[in-house]
Amino acid sequence: MKKLSAILPKFEHLLAGILPRKHTHFAMxxxxxxxAVLTAVGLHSGRRLLIVPTPECVDQAIADATVFxxxxxxxxxxxxxxxxxxxxxxxxxxxxxxxxxEKPCLxxxxxxxxxxxxxxxxxxxxxxLHLSVNDAFPFDTLAQQxxxxxxxxxxxxxxxxxxxxxxxxxxxxxxxEAAPLRVEFFGDDIESIRRFDPATQCSISRETTLxxxxxPSAKFKTTQLLPKLSDCAVCLYDTxxxxxxxxxxxxxxxxxxxxxxLHRTLQTFQNRVCWMGEPLQAELPAxxxxxxxVNGVGEIAGKGGTHHPDFYxxxxxxxxxxxxxxxxxxxxxxxxxxxxxxxxxxxxxxPPDSPITLIQAAxxxxxxxxxxxxxxxxxxxxxxxxxxxxxxxxxxxxxxGQRREYAFDVEPGELVVHLSHGIGKFVGLxxxxxxGKRIEVFTLxxxxxxxLHVPTTHAHLLSRYIGPDSR
Numbered sequence: 201m202k203k204l205s206a207i208l209p210k211f212e213h214l215l216a217g218i219l220p221r222k223h224t225h226f227a228m229x230x231x232x233x234x235x236a237v238l239t240a241v242g243l244h245s246g247r248r249l250l251i252v253p254t255p256e257c258v259d260q261a262i263a264d265a266t267v268f269x270x271x272x273x274x275x276x277x278x279x280x281x282x283x284x285x286x287x288x289x290x291x292x293x294x295x296x297x298x299x300x301x302e303k304p305c306l307x308x309x310x311x312x313x314x315x316x317x318x319x320x321x322x323x324x325x326x327x328x329l330h331l332s333v334n335d336a337f338p339f340d341t342l343a344q345q346x347x348x349x350x351x352x353x354x355x356x357x358x359x360x361x362x363x364x365x366x367x368x369x370x371x372x373x374x375x376x377e378a379a380p381l382r383v384e385f386f387g388d389d390i391e392s393i394r395r396f397d398p399a400t401q402c403s404i405s406r407e408t409t410l411x412x413x414x415x416p417s418a419k420f421k422t423t424q425l426l427p428k429l430s431d432c433a434v435c436l437y438d439t440x441x442x443x444x445x446x447x448x449x450x451x452x453x454x455x456x457x458x459x460x461x462l463h464r465t466l467q468t469f470q471n472r473v474c475w476m477g478e479p480l481q482a483e484l485p486a487x488x489x490x491x492x493x494v495n496g497v498g499e500i501a502g503k504g505g506t507h508h509p510d511f512y513x514x515x516x517x518x519x520x521x522x523x524x525x526x527x528x529x530x531x532x533x534x535x536x537x538x539x540x541x542x543x544x545x546x547x548x549x550x551p552p553d554s555p556i557t558l559i560q561a562a563x564x565x566x567x568x569x570x571x572x573x574x575x576x577x578x579x580x581x582x583x584x585x586x587x588x589x590x591x592x593x594x595x596x597x598x599x600x601g602q603r604r605e606y607a608f609d610v611e612p613g614e615l616v617v618h619l620s621h622g623i624g625k626f627v628g629l630x631x632x633x634x635x636g637k638r639i640e641v642f643t644l645x646x647x648x649x650x651x652l653h654v655p656t657t658h659a660h661l662l663s664r665y666i667g668p669d670s671r
Contacts, residue, residue: 203559206557227480227485227486229480229491230476230477234563235569236252236476239474246433251309251434251435252311258309262274273303275298277291279313280316292376292414298429299428314426315458324413327349331390368387369385381410435476491569492568493565496582500518517549523535536560536579537559612627617665618654
């Protein structure tokens with residue numbers, strides 16, 4: 201099965217030919233998210249920073265970067281939220297990772313998250329505790345140090361930011377960790393570190409190291425992260441949406457607007473800075489990278505409410521015929537679908553000798569590059585359903601005995617699309633017996649009362665069925 205990385209050499213060659221050689225700051229149009237990812241990575245061989253309008257765009261960019269560059273470290277930065285300690289703890293961990301990562305990577309963040317204060321890196325590094333197997337650590341002072349870092353001592357660790365000590369064993373759910381860890385001491389010597397399930401208290405994996413940063417409630421001196429990323433090449437959206445967000449945010453500086461701060465700080469950066477948006481900044485040289493979203497089934501069908509599935513099927517057939525014709529006229533056409541089931545389904549809809557390249561890859565949206573005579577079509581361009589791109593911050597897969605939370609937000613009675621079985625009515629989240637075990641399933645109802653139970657582990661096969669005006 202081919203991969204989308206096949207287009208990278210031609211895109212990188214194109215980018216190298218159109219980027220200005222005498223200017224480090226330049227402007228491009230409002231690029232689709234996948235093209236913004238390609239551009240950001242293509243600007244520089246070291247660290248890159250991609251600044252997008254919203255957290256949902258962050259999630260899209262992360263997904264797309266994983267498709268194009270599976271070996272490239274992608275480092276997100278989420279906004280701080282005082283009402284959810286785990287999320288704030290995750291942000292602290294992300295700041296540490298971003299500052300400590302010196303190798304080539306892609307940092308992806310929203311403008312809101314980037315301009316929020318972050319803990320002072322020197323203070324954060326100085327107070328973070330580091331435990332390693334076979335190393336020694338003064339066990340007698342450990343409890344007091346953890347309390348000083350903002351952790352709460354409990355009899356049993358079942359919540360983040362708590363710890364418990366029983367004999368020579370420390371249980372702690374450190375800030376930013378998806379699950380708690382158990383550290384076994386012999387005197388001051390660390391004999392083992394294991395991750396465990398807070399519901400069963402049973403170990404689930406072995407670790408060799410554990411870093412314990414301060415809890416979000418601890419008092420930090422704060423600073424701005426952006427100046428500390430001056431080695432990065434930068435791609436940022438410069439659109440009316442970004443402008444509105446900048447005006448709503450708390451001013452970073454008392455002497456200037458957030459936009460002035462952004463411009464002034466980026467002027468000190470060592471590498472290229474690409475401003476993406478329309479209208480283009482008049483004072484910057486313009487780069488003619490012509491990229492547009494794909495005109496998919498939903499756009500072709502037009503607005504006006506939800507249409508019958510047969511209507512969409514007819515539009516999709518016409519779109520595939522048009523793509524096939526263009527491919528035979530030497531335009532490079534790639535179609536990306538999310539799953540193997542969708543791949544097989546679409547393979548039957550294309551002519552056997554079609555020059556279209558079909559790829560299994562979950563791309564956030566399609567795009568066309570006129571410079572390369574290339575179009576990449578995503579699954580959402582072919583099926584008018586809504587996909588919620590949501591970064592799953594709490595990794596609940598290791599936590600048993602508790603009801604999990606899912607990003608599949610559909611109300612009972614609404615229509616959903618199963619990639620293999622088509623459109624059905626969503627009944628709800630239920631439990632069934634399967635091989636002697638109780639498992640959670642999404643239940644769908646089809647004609648004549650036929651029910652389909654979809655395990656929650658297969659939630660990626662389901663999407664909300666909506667009309668094009670709701671996308």
